[in-house]
Amino acid sequence: MFPDRTFGNYSKSFITDLPADLESEQARHYRETLTRFPEEAVYIYSFKENRMVYADGWDEILGYKDEEVSMMTIVNITSPEYAPFSHELNDKALMFIQSRTEDLEKYSFTIELKKIHKHGHDVPLIVKVGVFSSEGGKMTAIIGRSQVNRSLKLGSVMRYDAYGPDKSKFEEELNKQLFRHYAISGKEKEALAMVAKGYSLKEIAYEFNVSLSAIEKRIFPMYKRFDVKNLSHLVSFAYDNHILP
CATH class of the missing domain: 1.10.10.10 (Winged helix-like DNA-binding domain superfamily/Winged helix DNA-binding domain)
Structure with missing residues (x-):
């Protein structure tokens, strides 16, 4: 569906192109219990099921039907100038969180970037990705929220932030590799x-x-x-x- 683009090899090994079954009991539960704000899209990706298990709002902000959105979709529609940094950030964040065993649901990160709308134009977003669930000290699902922010002035410097019980260590681990890009925490x-x-x-x-x-x-x-x-x-x-x- 999308052109082949280079992105984080580590993250790539954990994601698939399978969209969510939005008629499932699980998806209906999320639809009833998760809040979604205007001009915001939400997804939940399960590492246990190796697929998207929920998607909502993607048609509104990026022109993709919720039932067709996969994790691979979201990765591949990152605007080219932001893709290398975004993919490396995903890699480093995933590695760090997988090294932790406690309070996993408290970890998240944000990044400001552009995604490509299905009709071809860029959409400025603030993207937040966090741990949605864990079992036995291991992350089992992540939740992502992409909020349109038309007032964003995005230049050549990538802007991101890290959150969690060990925020300083989290940010330190991200910084080890990311600073070959123009970036600021x-x-x-x-x-x-x-x-x-x-x-x-x-x-x-x-x-x-x-x-x-x-x-x-x-x-x-x-x-x-x-x-x-x-x-x-x-x-x-x-x-x-x-x-x-």
């Missing part, structure tokens, strides 16, 4: 926003109740990543690339 963006307001690194450390070295580790790696020379240059880069409003 929510934690880095938070610190950078305070730099733009004129706070010193020492003041930012005080506001976040962390050490000065912790703030330096958020800020200084961005110099090399974005090829800037100093804080003023970094802030200008952030505004020019829609990292900061």
